[in-house]
Amino acid sequence: MDRIINILINNIHYIVLALFVLILINFFVLVVVLVKHSKLKKKYEAFMKGNDGETLEEILKKVVADNKKVKVQEKNNIEAITTMKEQVQSCYQRMGLIKYDSFRGMAGQLSFALALLNGEKSGFVMNCVHTQDGCYTYTKLVVDGKCDVVLSEEEKDALEIALMD
Secondary structure, three states, rough: OOOHHHHHHOOOOHHHHHHHHHHHHHHHHHHHHHHHHHHHHHHHHHOOOOOOOOHHHHHHHHHHHHHHHHHHHHHHHHHHHHHHHHHHHHEEEEEEEEOOOOOOOOOOOOOOEEEEEEOOOOOEEEEEEEOOOEEEEEHHHEEOEEEEOOOOHHHHHHHHHHOOO
């Protein structure tokens, strides 16, 4: 024990120096903590400015209620969009039009073949033949991009145009 006391007495200036360095380190850490605390306190005061705890709680309740409303509206929008997508499939979306002269010598390409198809590639082909005697219109049903009736060249071309993606 005496030996330890002698070592401490002989090296007291090193011990004091080490303690002084530790005090400086602690002081530096304290300054850093105080600066961070000050910044955090300023942010907190800016956040709470004009609001007490009850007001802040009411604001959070309103935000949660609004969030619930938004989720309900989102669900309704998704359902509406799904319904619209289904309805759009039955609407005419594809069109093919070919104008032609039904008989040689008739100028102006007054006859035409028109194909109208929905999203499922079903619909009709309309052929309007213009002659000197009048105008005659014929329709042929198309199901899944195919027609059970023989199509003229113009009708085939109009259907091909409508079937292009």
